[in-house]
Amino acid sequence: MSFDVIVVGEGIAGLAAARDCARAGLRTGTVEQMMFGGLVTSINELIDWPGEGGESCSGSDLAANWITEAADAGVESLGGQATGLEAADSGLLLHTDAGTHAARCLIVASGAARRPLGIPGEHAYVDRGLSHCADCDGPLVKGADVVVVGGGDSALQEAAVLAHYARTVHVVHRGSAFRARPAVRAVFEQAFAGREGALSIHWHSTVTAIEGEDGIEAVQVAGPGGIARLQARAVYPCVGLVPNSAWTGLPVDAAGAIRVDERLATPMPGVYAIGAVRAGHGGRLVDAVADAARAAGAVKEALQC
Numbered sequence: 001m002s003f004d005v006i007v008v009g010e011g012i013a014g015l016a017a018a019r020d021c022a023r024a025g026l027r028t029g030t031v032e033q034m035m036f037g038g039l040v041t042s043i044n045e046l047i048d049w050p051g052e053g054g055e056s057c058s059g060s061d062l063a064a065n066w067i068t069e070a071a072d073a074g075v076e077s078l079g080g081q082a083t084g085l086e087a088a089d090s091g092l093l094l095h096t097d098a099g100t101h102a103a104r105c106l107i108v109a110s111g112a113a114r115r116p117l118g119i120p121g122e123h124a125y126v127d128r129g130l131s132h133c134a135d136c137d138g139p140l141v142k143g144a145d146v147v148v149v150g151g152g153d154s155a156l157q158e159a160a161v162l163a164h165y166a167r168t169v170h171v172v173h174r175g176s177a178f179r180a181r182p183a184v185r186a187v188f189e190q191a192f193a194g195r196e197g198a199l200s201i202h203w204h205s206t207v208t209a210i211e212g213e214d215g216i217e218a219v220q221v222a223g224p225g226g227i228a229r230l231q232a233r234a235v236y237p238c239v240g241l242v243p244n245s246a247w248t249g250l251p252v253d254a255a256g257a258i259r260v261d262e263r264l265a266t267p268m269p270g271v272y273a274i275g276a277v278r279a280g281h282g283g284r285l286v287d288a289v290a291d292a293a294r295a296a297g298a299v300k301e302a303l304q305c
């Protein structure tokens with residue numbers, strides 16, 4: 001079975017690109033290794049996203065609306081994990097763990113995964129206090145102390161959510177200033193405004209160990225004053241993302257993001273990369289959606305429709 005275009009990844013970028021291609025009359029398939037929606041499904045209140053009528057919306061609502069729009073436009077959801085791609089005489093072949101699909105063009109929208117802290121024993125605490133979703137398990141840390149690691153958008157976004165539940169939110173950041181965008185900083189500052197003792201920022205510091213028998217009880221933090229031990233019931237690592245690019249074999253930059261030209265084309269003819277998996281991604285949902293529109297336009301032009 002051959003497609004005009006297959007989009008790898010049903011995150012926000014992939015869903016938008018697939019919908020736009022299908023609306024142009026292209027036979028469009030998507031491949032997704034998990035549930036649709038990608039990184040934003042754990043976010044209850046999106047920042048910097050123009051929800052309907054200016055209302056804030058959750059990542060899962062957005063993803064649910066867009067998977068419906070894609071299906072209504074005729075996108076075929078093929079499922080499976082993409083494992084490789086190859087150029088053949090007949091076009092492009094996408095290999096997945098559920099079989100091989102042929103397409104005239106491919107859009108890689110496989111996004112990114114959370115970077116681990118990189119400390120020994122970290123994985124043993126996954127789902128036992130080590131979390132990537134403050135919106136999901138915030139109520140479980142009501143009245144407790146928690147640690148957020150990082151200084152970018154997602155760290156401050158998670159800390160702002162935890163402000164509603166935790167006694168003290170420790171933010172451990174290796175730098176001397178937050179990198180988060182102004183809109184995210186405003187939400188963060190608002191969440192802790194007038195709440196003495198609810199926020200403790202540890203500059204120039206890193207988490208070096210997590211302690212606890214049945215779950216997290218404390219973390220060790222290395223900072224300018226030496227090693228400190230913080231009581232904490234949960235740790236939220238927000239130390240960046242790793243692009244899901246390795247499966248493609250395409251050229252990447254130092255961060256592992258796929259190199260593209262100004263049309264979002266990769267060096268492999270007919271293959272485009274968009275959203276969090278590509279080098280130079282702006283980082284926000286609006287950037288991912290803008291990528292999707294550009295790549296869909298380039299595919300339409302390439303296939304002359």
Ligand SMILES: Cc1cc2nc3c(=O)[nH]c(=O)nc-3n(C[C@H](O)[C@H](O)[C@H](O)COP(=O)(O)OP(=O)(O)OC[C@H]3O[C@@H](n4cnc5c(N)ncnc54)[C@H](O)[C@@H]3O)c2cc1C
Binds near residue numbers: 036039
């Ligand atoms: C904690 C956090 C909070 C954020 N909050 C906001 C916010 O409030 N506002 C905002 O504008 N932006 C926010 N962002 C940024 C936003 O999430 C990203 O810009 C956007 O989600 C990128 O979308 P994407 O589709 O490129 O990638 P992803 O969301 O990562 O989607 C990629 C999809 O591809 C799938 N996939 C990966 N590899 C394969 C494979 N080999 N085969 C098949 N499928 C595969 C994945 O399972 C996933 O579903 C946030 C990011 C994080 C981490």
